[in-house]
Amino acid sequence: MNPTRQNAEPGDRGELTELIERWCNRQADEADVARLEELLWQGREIRTFYRRYMNLHAALHSWCEGSLAPSDEDRTRERKVIPWMSWGGWAVAAAVALVFSMLHILGPEPEPVVLIEPAPAGDHEEALGVMVNQSGAEFRGMSDESPFGLVAGDYELAKGIVHFRLTNGVDVVMRGPANFQLVNPLDMRLQRGVVRAIVPESGQGFTIASPEMLFEDLGTEFGLSVGEGESEMYVFTGQVDVRRVGEEGEVSSVFEGESLRQQGTDVKIGRTVPEISFPTPEDVGYEGWVVNQPPLTLPDGLIGYFPFEPDPEKPNVLRNVVAGKEGASRVSDGLIRGARWVSGRWSEKQALLFDRVGDAVQLEVAGEFDEISMSAWIYVDRLDYAVNAIFVSNGWAPGDLHWQILRTQDPILAVHAIDERGALLERPIRFGRWVHVAAVLSKSEGRTRYYVDGQLAQVNKLPAESLITPGLSQLGDWVQEAADPYPLRGFRGKMDEFAIWDRALTEEEVVEMTRRGVPSLLQLADRLKPVTPEARAFFKRSKKMATEAREQDSDR
Structure with missing residues (x-):
């Protein structure tokens, strides 16, 4: 610290804001950091301002990477990096931060739960939380059967399963039918229903009250x-x-592995296994997937769909479940060579693990295409080689398709002899988490498109005279040519749910398919801009809140 500098008044935001902006823009020198530390020790109000600013900064930078991508005309061969935004941009977009600072994705390394600031006072309802995910949810007595933003009040979940996060970081998963009331982020009342509460340190003291117990x-x-x-x-x-409702004195503590059963006035605590199945966050995604498998919601042109569900009678066959439909004969079943069945995106679902030399799935995509689209879920453990195969034609002849990942974690999509351009995103394919990837090739559009978690990651020109003939191909590896400079291309990780269309998917279709298939929507908070009508309506209502927050900060 530097004690020779003059202390700042808690209400003076000029110097503090300038120092924070220099820190966020990576321009702060050693003296700036020392002065910032000194200011933060001067009062709780300053530290609150700092925490709020950094929450907004982190959330909005993540959101902007997904929402402010350059147009195709503006893209060049060089990688695009979106600049850090100024304080004015944060204030205008504070409504987005209100939600996305709660939904900030935790990467493969543990990070603290990111909280949101309480909404400023005004003539609006204060948001207590947001809906993270839901499957088949229907709320009675509401114009919106599945509300995006949750405010204080009574709710009746008629059916389905929901996962919502409160502003203090508490996650609540609930299965209908259920009746509950939200009072504040620490106070929830449950009249009937089954819930699971996951409470971080920031939510200590969170209480659920039944009619008889707290x-x-x-x-x-x-x-x-x-x-x-x-x-x-x-x-x-x-x-x-x-403790019992209305009894302040007596408190019973229930510890890990113990259960409490209450019937009328009788209460018993013991180490018994619960008879009830309490829902988990991943149950929401899995049940939604079972009911409505995303590729099947896009049936137009779907010629190959592999849900990665093993056949007990043919354990080495990866089945194309739409093989009987018109045009689907162009895509064969897959022959599993070496890859092993393991747990997939959810504990109830399976995937294939590729972790040894030669692990692959061999299949054929016959004929010539004017347009073709593919999608898959991948979980990358590591990238051993210069290029790592997702779906690759055997060899490298005209018309062959190579859909891969570079060792730098960049996407690469090529058809023989096209002009390849660099990635548009900074290291978009992460290790240690499920990622949705999609490849779209269209002669009529004159381009190829590669998506990562619904975000456009690479664009290449595709002349009308180009051939698209995948032919004999591999998932997770390839059959090398003797003269190829990259003979080894084995994928190392897991794959799940591979699909092929004989048409070009739109960006909206790719985004929606990603959203419907993600294990938890928390994973997409820093990748996808909000596209649902519920999200748009929530942000629109919140613009006034952002304006008020900015005015309050300006007046201090």
């Missing part, structure tokens, strides 16, 4: 089922303190 969480994970005159609670980790 369940106060001390930073843990627990499940609760409430019926008429009875309840059952199980602690997965940590500790939950329990």
Whole structure:
């Protein structure tokens, strides 16, 4: 610290804002960092301002990477990096940060839960949380059967399963039918239903009240089922303190691995396995996938769909489940060579693991195409080679298709003899998480498109005279040519849900398919701009909140 500098008044934001902006723009020198540290020690109000600013900065920078991508005309061979935004941009877009700072994706390395600031006072309802994911959810008595933003009030979940996150980072997963009330981020009332609460340190003290009991969480994970005159609670980790409604004195503590059962006035605590299945966040995504498998929602031109569900009678066959439909005979079943069945995007689903030399799935995509689209879910453990195969034609003859990942984590999509251009994103394919990738080739558009988590990652020119004839191909590897400079291209990781269309998918279709198939929407918070009508409406209502927040900061 530098004690010779003059102290700033808590209400003076000029110097503080300038220092934070220099830090965010990577322009701060050693003296700037020392002065910033000194200011942060001067008062809680300054630290609150700093935390709010950095939350907005992180959330909006992530969102802008997905929403402010350059147009095709503006793209060049060189990588595009979106510049850091100024404070004025953050204030205008604070409505987006309100949601996305809660949904900030945790990468493969653990990060703290990102919270949102309470909405400023005004003539609007304060958001207590957002819907992270849902499957078949229907809320009665509401104009929107599945609300995006959650405010204080009573709710009736008639059916389906939902996952919502409160502003203090608490995750609640609930299966209908259920009746509940949100009072504030630490106070929820459950009249009936089954929930799981996942409470980080920031949510300690979160309480769910049944008609008879109060369940106060001390930073843990627990499940609760409430019926008429009875309840059952199980602690997965940590500790939950329990007392009867209206009785302040007596508190019982229930610890990890213990359950509480209440019937009328009778309460028992013991180490019994719960009889009820408490839903998890991944249950929401999996149940939605089972009911509505995303590629099947785009049937027009679908000629190959591999949901990666093993056939007990033919364990070495990866089945094309649309093989009987018109045109689908062009895509064969896959022959699994070496790759092994393992747990997939959800614990209930399977995928194929490619982690040894020669692991691959061999299939044929016959004939010539004017347009073709492919999509897959991949989980990259590592990138061993200069180029790493997703779907690659055997050899390198005119018409062959090579859909791959570079060792730099960049996408690369090529048809023989086209002019390849560089990636548009900064290291878009991450390790240690499920990523949706899609490849679109169209002679009529005159280009190829490569998407990562719904975001355009590479564009190449595709002349009308180009051949597109994938032929004999491999998932996860390739058959090398003797003279090729990159003979080894084995994929190292897991694959799930591969699909092929004989038409060009639109960007909107790729984005929606990504959103419907992601294990948890939390993964897409820093990748996809909000495209749902619910999200757009929520952001529109929140613009006034952003304006008020900016005016309040200016007046201080």
